[in-house]
Amino acid sequence: MTESEPVVELLPCKTMYRVTLQQDGFELSSCVSSLDLVDEEVKYFRDKINEMCREAYLEGHDDI
Numbered sequence: 001m002t003e004s005e006p007v008v009e010l011l012p013c014k015t016m017y018r019v020t021l022q023q024d025g026f027e028l029s030s031c032v033s034s035l036d037l038v039d040e041e042v043k044y045f046r047d048k049i050n051e052m053c054r055e056a057y058l059e060g061h062d063d064i
Helices: 035-058
Strands: 007-010 017-023 026-032
Touching: 017 035, 026 035
Parallel strands: none
Antiparallel strands: 007 017, 017 026
16 A cells, blocks of 8 residues: 555635545545644545555455
């Protein structure tokens, strides 16, 4: 698993931030209202991507 740094950008409305994480061929993105929420969102993204990787690996393996 390759762990990468998230990209955080201020949106043109100047009140929201877009958080994007690309890892292991997957990309997740969402908007948060405060920089304080970025770490929580990144943790959620990492957990979700790990789950998606596991599901992709197990796809077609009915015996596991």
